[in-house]
Amino acid sequence: MPNELPASDYGLHQLTLDGLALHGWSQQNLFLSHELTLTLAAECRAGALALAGVGRGAAQAVRSEIRGDRILWLEAGQSAACDSYLQVMESLRLALNREFFLGLDSYESHFAHYAPGAAYHKHLDRFRDDDLRTVSAVIYLNPDWQVEQGGALRVHPLDAPSCDIAPMGSRLVLFMSADVPHEVLPATHDRLSLAGWFRRRPH
């Protein structure tokens, strides 16, 4: 297809899309280039991240016993690396729409830093008053992560036993925001990521 950006330096695999359709979630290693992952990790470390809230709007509150990460929302133009990442995710949005006709029309994303011991209890990525978040995407920014360091994303698919995914650098995880409960287990080391949500058009 001419005029189309590659999904990333390493490319989106058809298997990743197939897994999402079949099981409601999937993962792919080496989704971002090593170089882009390192640059984004450095920006995440240097950024002014703030404790994340739980809930939405007026009901939002910091409940660090439920959710212990610090976050920084991304804006277009904030850095060349963030723009490269957003471009990769734009290609992913188009691929998801082409494959599944989801009508995804935007993407929102933030850096996240879980300090050692921080966790995020089991939840769904949907708010009671906002059902537009459709596909969740997490990319990890930890180049030398060891499984023993913990910090797994534990997904709880409806039709299968739960599964732990280590937050390895450049790894992408996709899941259906409304269908797949998940949690972040505490780690012994700083755990960096970019978390984001493809939103569908309101009906």
Ligand SMILES: O=C(O)CCC(=O)C(=O)O
């Ligand atoms: O970092 C992860 O693995 C998942 C984060 C998450 O569930 C969220 O931010 O909603």
Ligand SMILES: [Fe+2]
């Ligand atoms: Fe989540």
